[in-house]
Amino acid sequence: MQTAELNKQLASQQIFEDVNNSIFAKSLKLFGYDNKKYRHATKGLKAYLDDESKDREIVLKVRHLDVTYGTSLHKFKAIKDVSFNIYKGEILGLVGESGSGKSTIGNTIAGLVNRSFGDIELIGRHVPKKHSSAKRSMSEFLMNKVQMIFQDPSGSLNPHKNIWNVVKEGLDNLKHQRSLYLKLHIESVLKILDSKLVKAKLVLPKSWNRKQLLNRNIDGDDNLLDYLKTSFMEELKQANPSRNKTLAQFQKYLDSANSKTNHLLTVKSLAEPKRQWVIDTLKSVGLDTSVLDRYPLEFSGGQQQRIGISRALVMRPTLLVADEPISALDVSIQAQVINIFNDLKEKYDLTMMLIAHDLRMVEYVSDRIAVMYKGRIVEIGKAEDIARRSYHPYTKSLLDAVPSLESKQGSLVGYVYDPDMHPYNQQIQPEWLKVREGHYILATAEELADWKQGKY
Template sequence: MSKYYIEKQPFKKVLYRQIRKGTNEMLNAYKDKKSVVEIRNLDIVYGFGAKEFTAIKDLNLNIYDGEVLGLVGESGSGKSTIGRSIIGLTPHSFGQIKILDRIIPKNIDRGNKFSKNHKDIINFMVNKVQMIFQDPTNSLNPFKDVKTVVGEGLSNTKNARLIYITDFDEKVYNNIVSQVNQFDKLTDKLPNYTDQMAKLTFNLDNSYKVVFKDLLKTIDEYKNSDKDFFTPFYNKLIESEKQRQTLVELSEKECKQRLIIEILKQVGLDESVLSRYPLEFSGGQQQRLGICRSVVLRPKLLIADEPISALDVSIQAQVINIFNELKKKYNLTILFIAHDLRMVEYISDRIAVINKGVLLEIGPTNEIINNAYHPYTKSLLDAVPSIESEKGSLIGSIYDHNIHKYDENNQPSWHHVGNNHFVLATESELAVYKFEKQKLNK
């Protein structure tokens, strides 16, 4: 694989950047998983000339299908900037962001806003990526009622009917397939609904074909091997097809109303709040409305930018549980941004630690929490008080980035320390980190 990342710039300018040693191993740690987001050699720069500030430097990161990736760092570390750049709110100056195999323009707002390409990328981002902001009070329009606020995206995209009916199709399909795949004589397991639809244009006709033609035909063929086992599934599909015919007659407005009520129930609210306004709710309830507004569109990627930091501790746990439930129900991929490592522990599959725009450590949640290597990660863990702490100062280890003596000839690289856990360090630093761990384990 190439040792350099090459990027063509305007006016026939070509930029080269050496790929940091160990980067490819870190990015290919999960070869069996499909990437929803691929970030390569990303730089984000604010300002110009003497006021130029590099917020993100040479970021390489994958976010995998169905996972919750916790992105952790102190205030000003660049974690929110990463989230905003993925969704296209903040332009990037170098590198590449790819979502579902589609390259995102460096600056979505640049160029002809009435062109077909611009409309396509906006529609793609609205339907596939949604963001939940830190302050629910400022992110919800106080002059609009709940029905309007939660249904805002559906009103803009006008795809409530498509979402509602395909939701029904998906439930029918996956429910039957999950039971059929348990049949011990079945040699080839049936794929899920998402995998089947990924091969086709996403519309009502293709969804109908996948569930009520292709699956029905397959189940009918399986009846020859075990009639008693497969006949109930065949009958269930016939019955569900009749239900679907009634749903197809629903209008866009009726489907939108049903979707809004359904998502409100998922977060512990009901249709009685539809005519109320955001400022009538508590902070925790407002954040639930923000979650509803994003998830009702059924995005593939959900970016949660410190969604619990402004909430009481008791409410934080409730919101975390809501995220977990919605992830399972709607097969969400979530980038969960926070500064509290301990809270991220309860929701994340993996954790990435960032400081001053540089990714320092990444790995499975259990590895990062219980086997942290980088001193910055350790300082974040020590910053959270616990009942096991010894008597004395509440301040644990304090990280000073000046301890790293990096120069042109002494640059850190990515090291695999086991269990798909990677840390950014020089060879000598890694030796020190390992020695310190050995002393603690004695």
């Protein structure tokens, strides 16, 4: 078979990634083959990813992710061929028992752990695989776009710093603070302007598209307000010639917004906007200015977690990764923290990955849920579908492990998943099968047919 034809077939059937200059790779290159590492892709994966991403803005794209710990004979593959998307404005819940690989995925996305295979894209930008000069050059980008909330609030907050210094630390480490303040000021202006336009019932110019303008403002575009103040207002006046009084109010608002923009661009010290920024962030999680001079160990676990959320949120990240943020808290405090996430989602249009082992708690706040078992996603779908209409036996065991007030059973022991129940071998392998719109399961067709009939 000709080399070109072989490469074409490999590319169409399998996914691949560049490898190091091993003897094997050099030998392949010598004979004209691509210097790539190949792996068979799970059947049905492309259909599943294409189907769920229709008309949705992807914030995070993960493809064929592997994470391996250790070296040589002591290697352990914690994550095996994981692929998924996270969409703008959604909360994706990632659930599974301890050791399933949930936290490893979160740490890999945040850049704390290197992946051994696969690809990660954040807002369309490829994240380098290893700690290299390319990855170091992206540190500012990752710091600004991805933030993490850790499981143990007391262990993740510096006990020797007061809350003011803890929360503002990320801003201090950011080289381009001014760009962040500018970006979020303009973002606020666009949202307020959109609300005012709807309320005033004006005829909108064709050029008005808040989503496109927000995308244009992704790194802070000070020319955007100039456009709104001049060209956009001219178009608005032409479309609404008889609404002079209302249009004058819009012009006044944009003049005021432009004045604040000029102040942010020219002010020498950013101490004042930084302080106000931190205070506003603390208020969004239910804390006030009285906490600024106190230290982390003076607070309860729930309050410490609120401070941890503030520290991450002050950067206004594009993606927030919360690694079991409620597992170290008692049940009453867990509900408060989950409610905070709900409020923040509405206020900041938050995009988030929520990692937890309590499927019922995750259901309450998530838009979609992915279920993990031994380093692989086995079922993914809308939160309601996973919680009430799931079929994978492992998902069933997670649901049965949560005590229910309506349960008539005398024992807490529910269905226990047995991984040996699957007839997988070299010829029989699971594939991604569609259960319903946006709901996919990793199984064989025969297994899914049996599970739908309750045969486990």
